[in-house]
Amino acid sequence: EAQVTQNPRYLITVTGKKLTVTCSQNMNHEYMSWYRQDPGLGLRQIYYSMNVEVTDKGDVPEGYKVSRKEKRNFPLILESPSPNQTSLYFCASTTGRDTQYFGPGTRLTVL
Amino acid sequence: GDSVTQMEGPVTLSEEAFLTINCTYTATGYPSLFWYVQYPGEGLQLLLKATKADDKGSNKGFEATYRKETTSFHLEKGSVQVSDSAVYFCALSDLIRGGKLIFGQGTELSVKP
Numbered sequence: 147e148a149q150v151t152q153n154p155r156y157l158i159t160v161t162g163k164k165l166t167v168t169c170s171q172n173m174n175h176e177y178m179s180w181y182r183q184d185p186g187l188g189l190r191q192i193y194y195s196m197n198v199e200v201t202d203k204g205d206v207p208e209g210y211k212v213s214r215k216e217k218r219n220f221p222l223i224l225e226s227p228s229p230n231q232t233s234l235y236f237c238a239s240t241t242g243r244d245t246q247y248f249g250p251g252t253r254l255t256v257l
Numbered sequence: 258g259d260s261v262t263q264m265e266g267p268v269t270l271s272e273e274a275f276l277t278i279n280c281t282y283t284a285t286g287y288p289s290l291f292w293y294v295q296y297p298g299e300g301l302q303l304l305l306k307a308t309k310a311d312d313k314g315s316n317k318g319f320e321a322t323y324r325k326e327t328t329s330f331h332l333e334k335g336s337v338q339v340s341d342s343a344v345y346f347c348a349l350s351d352l353i354r355g356g357k358l359i360f361g362q363g364t365e366l367s368v369k370p
Binding site: 179191 | 261289291293299300301302303306346357358360361362363
């Protein structure tokens with residue numbers, strides 16, 4: 147089954163404690179993205195990657211890092227989380243112009 | 258830059274009512290247009306899409322037509338059901354960034370029996 151998986155689904159942490167949210171896709175897509183969803187703002191792109199070892203900033207990259215060492219994986223790293231990063235995070239993958247497939251989401255709370 | 262504007266919610270309808278959710282966009286070039294749906298507690302699912310002007314996307318009784326002259330992609334359904342209660346997002350793809358999606362703010366729909 148074609149899918150995008152994320153882990154963990156829920157995470158509560160404290161300010162400054164480094165965390166990683168994993169994302170994996172099994173569709174051999176080249177293009178992957180991270181979005182955050184906040185009430186009244188829709189979804190905003192954090193980072194994207196157009197292929198292995200190729201990443202670039204989206205609209206709201208501050209406080210986040212990513213890496214793309216393998217085609218299927220695109221982890222999101224928060225090296226020093228802050229409360230304003232409390233949000234719902236989605237990973238997505240696509241071939242490009244066509245449909246993006248979204249993971250189930252990770253609800254992060256930073257205290 | 259490119260942007261998407263949706264009508265604000267929440268929208269509350271009775272079962273079998275007609276639904277319209279307005280969506281307009283600003284873009285350079287000719288983006289693809291999408292409607293995604295998010296059911297409570299779930300991720301986003303593609304509802305329908307259109308890739309060029311005058312295309313009509315349709316799925317599960319929902320329709321939307323890509324109108325270049327009015328830069329719109331309004332979502333319609335003739336008879337909504339309680340199970341259609343969800344948040345609906347209009348989006349366009351940014352071709353310069355290899356398909357990045359630019360979303361509207363989302364419209365929450367609640368259908369009452």
